[in-house]
Amino acid sequence: MASRWLAVDRYLFFAATTLIAGGLVMVYSASFAVSNHNFGHDMQHVTRQSIAVLVGLVLLLLGMFIDYRRYQKPVVVAIAVLGIIAALVVVLALPASRGSSRWIPLGVFNVQPSEFAKLVVILFLASFLSRKAERLNEFKRGILPISLVVGSITLLVAVEPDLGTACMIAAIAGSMLWVGGLSWKYVANLGAIAIVAATAQIMRSGYQSRRIVAFLDPWADARGAGYQTVQSLTAVGSGGLTGVGFAEGQQKTGFLPDPYTDFIYAVIAEEFGLVGALVVVSLFMVLLWRGFRAALRAPDPFGFYVGIGLSAFLVIQALINMSIVVNLLPTTGIPLPMISYGGSSMLVSCIAVGILLNISQHAHT
Amino acid sequence: MVIGRLRRDPARSQQRTRALVAVTGISLWAVVLVVRLVNLQVYQHDTLVDRARQNRTMTIELAGLRGDIFARGGEVLATSIELRSIYAQRDEIEDPDRIADLLAPALNVTRAELRKKLDGSGFRYLRRKAPPSMTTAVRRIVSKHKLRGINWVKESKRFYPQKELGAQIIGAVNIDNEGRFGIERAYESWIAGEKGTHLAVRDNLGHVIGSRAAMLDNPTRGDDLVLTIDAGLQYTAEEALREAVLRTEAEGGVAVVMDPYTGNLLAVANYPTFDLNNNNHPDFRTYQTNRAVAHAIEPGSVLKVVTVAAALHEQLITEEDIIDCQGGLLRVPGGVIRDWKPGFEKLSVREVLMNSSNVGTVKIAVKMSAEKHHQWLLDFGFAGLSGVDLPGEVGGYLARPGTRAWSRRTQETISFGQEISATPLQVTSALAAIANGGKLMRPRILHEVRDRFGARREDRLLRDGTPVGSSVVRHRVLDSQIARRVALMMESVVDDGTGSPAQVAGYRIGGKTSTAQKFDNELGAYGGFVAGFGGFLPISDPRVVIFVAIDEPKRGSSWGHGGSTAAGPVFRTISEAAIRILRIAPDAAPDEAAVADAGDPDGRAVSPLP
Helix, strand or coil, X not given: CHHHHCCCCHHHHHHXXXXXXXXXXXXXXXXXXXXXHHHCCCCHHHHHHHHHXXXXXXXXXXXXXXXXXXXXXXXXXXXXXXXXXXXXXXXXXXXXXXXXXXXXXXXXXXXXXXHHHHHHHHHHHHHHHHHHHHHCCCHHHHHHHHHHHHHHHHHHHHCCCCHHHHHHHHHHHHHHHHHCCCCHHXXXXXXXXXXXXXXXXXXXXXXXXXXXXXXXXXXHHCCCCCXXXXXXXXXXXXXXXXXXXXXXXXXXXXCCCCCCCCCXXXXXXXXXXXXXXXXXXXXXXXXXXXXXXXXXXXXXXXHHHHHHHHHHHHHXXXXXXXXXXXXXXXXXXXXXXXXXXXXXXXHHHHHHHHHHHHHHHCCCX | CHHHHHHHCHHHHHHHHHHHHHHHHHHHHHHHHHHHHHHHHHHCHHHHHHHHHHHHEEEEEECCECCCEECCCCCEEEEEEEEEEEEEEHHHXXXXXXXXXXXXXXXXXXXXXXXHXXXXXXXXXXXXXXXXXXXXXXXXXXXXXXXCCEEEEEEEEEECCCCCCCHHHHCCECCCCCECCHHHXXXXXXXXXXXXXXXXXXXXXXXXXXXXXXXXXXXXXXXXXXXXXXXXXXXXXHHHHHHHHHHCCCCXXXXXXXXXXXXXXXXXXXXXXXXXXXXXXXXXXXXXXCHHHHCCECCHHHHHHHHHHHHHHCCCCCXXXXXXXXXXXXXXXXXXEEXXXXXXXXXXXXXHHHXXXXXXXXXXXXXXXXXXXXXXXXXXXXXXXXXXXXXXXXXXXXXXCCCCCXXXXXHHHHHCCCCCCECHHHHHHHHHHHHCCCEXXXXXXXXXXXXXXXXXXXXXXXXXXXXXXXXXXEEECCCHHHHHHHHHHHHHHHHHCCCHHHCCCCCCCEEEEEEEEEEECCCXXXXXXXXXXXXXXXXXXXXXXXXXXXXXXXXXXXCCCCHHHHHHHXXXXXXXXXXXXXXXXXXXXXXXXXXXXXXXXXXXXXXXCC
8 A cells, every 4th residue: 555655646736735835825925914913023824824734734644644435434424423513513602703603712723613514514425425325316315314414514504604604515515416416306406495595594684685785786885895895806906917926915904804814815816916816726726627536536436425525625615715706706704725814724625635635546547 | 447437337427427517517617717817807907906006095184384473573472393192093902901001190191081082993182282291201101011002193283482472462273273363363374384295105004104105295384474563562561451450450451552653563462361372271261352453442531632633623622722611510411421520610622631521522522513523533443443454353333423323412422432432452543643643554463474484475465455564554634733733732631630640751741541431231321440541652753652441440449440540550661661672762852853853754743842
């Protein structure tokens, strides 16, 4: 097996590590002004993020070296599912901060279970599909138990409230089920349920519906609901072809909200222009290509589904994030994997890349 | 072969297809994203760059620098000094309780007061225009404890080095340096200077990125004003007035000193007064009115001079004509007119003035028609604005003959200065017309306007269109001969009559006392007194006209309530100061004066002295 470790997919490895290293640099650029303003020095956010990256790289290597087939055991899957549900319940029980309960405080770092929920859903579905793919389109023994598990996790995340991550989990589950062979009947039904649920949520919450209106015409309310989008578009547009230069961006200095988390892509586009923005898109496309390639060449169905799930997670989340930045999608809080500031997101992305790399080593050649 | 293996398994073949469809779908999404990026970064680039620039630039207004106000001799009456205002940027504050603990003593406020100001978000002044010692103390504490969110900014503060000197004339500014009353307000547009704008590049965290700032318009310094006021005379007048008001237990007082030939106001004193720098003091608000121009009073006996001058000019009387004063009692329609003491019988016109006989004056007045008498008062500047370049002037009250307000005894009453109201400035101007040989001057207080380089500005015009600093003769009231004769009659008032407390050794002074009863509009009856004294010196070539009025002196007070005793000493004190300050020579012997007259083209003091 030792030789196999050298067979790790180099494209995948370099695409991921480039994104992580570049992301850390961009976290510095996007955060130093705010850090200086709030903490009196430039390094507040980048220091914390560096620790997350170091831990993340350790987890990436661990994921790369541990045989993915070990996760297949039903007991592992069961513990993961029950553990994440317990963690999400604990989060809800904790006092809310900034209007939502997303974090479990662990001293220096806060852990965000909803990020880890994505991995658990992928693990659960891969396990289910690899063993019982033929029952997928049966209601009682297929779609119902899947819906119960995935649905309850999604719902727990949604009520935090963290709608962005809930949608993300639903998107990952949807992709995996669809690739797994879900019949068009269920695709239509589940799609309809998702659309109705989303519409109901938007109609119910004035906050959400204002975001939709702002999505359609952000300039109409540039100081209110459209503010984030307008500032983001301004940042991206003023980048031009080659950008204003590293650390030279102005939009991050208090105009663009969350410049080092959800809108870090706008900072990249402002400072490195179309060239920089396309490099990031291309790296994620490499990830998509090599991730699906690893999945398709996996020696067993479990490897196939895990590969599909992890690739879909990393790339779809990245596309959603970037689409929000350029106002192709309405604003919701979703980090850019491997780049945005945030420990939990970084660790989960690193684990995902590590496992993908492990799967790639087992490819049939 | 993976593909071959998958194809043998129909289920996995379907999954493989769907996986490829998913990759294609996701890739198409990426293509849309790229198209959108090109659209934003290439096609919308220019618009969005403008948008970003608007975001980042802001114009900062810089206050203009306010000009100074000087007295005639260069003494600074109002200037601006630079102080620092201390403020909190409350979003940056980490521990408001600690800041309140540390800074409350230095800011000289209670801890609770300061703590309350620190609540909320954004900018808040903690102390505007703090004294330098306070700023130093606060800075020291802030740097020692590395406190964040406490900053300071330069602001200019108006400073009045002479404190209460000329307070009602000069006026003051509000906290934003806008003139609030007095000259500070009246000439705001000249003094204020123009605001400048400064284009700054900023971030949205409250920082100005200094190196990219550009000055669009420099703020300019406003004009300096030089007043005709003589600081020494002003000071003397205020001190003398203060003493008189205190000695007579009066409500207040006013004194006006004017150069009769130019109309220049050399002093305009009000009492009670206040320190212009101390705008928290209750007196600051209470005593802002400049009584010299904004408050009309019944002028009283001083107006007898006008009556006599008019009759003399109309050739109805001469100085030595004898008037029967009937023992000091005259019946008029609806009542009697009494003299201030009984017993005046046959008096010459000169003696009528000297003894201030009401009955005698009435008898002189009624030789004129009411219309003529009324016209004479208008000619002397009563019941009209003098056009002085001070704000807030009022015209005073005078009825018109033939209207209901003009009763059958109005002419009689007006002849000795009641049933008419006039500002002290109007009285001073009328006396000046007698002193200067018959010309009614427009009084003025602005001597010169200087631009920020110190050069005299010729283009500053007053409301009447005349340039600042020009002497304006409104019109001739009296022939110079007549004016001269009236002046000499006034000299006897001071020499031998009621005005003797105003005498100054070596100088010949023309003057007239007045003790007017105040008509109280609310009570509809005559109440307290206004004690007045007006006059000029030296007779041979008058250099100053002085009018003093003391409002409601008390009968039993140490100086009494009469014009002579209450206001006379103030007149004398100011006269002595004027002699010293203006270096007024004693009156020449008659023949020397005649020689001087011959060489004087202006026709000053045209009449040979007796």
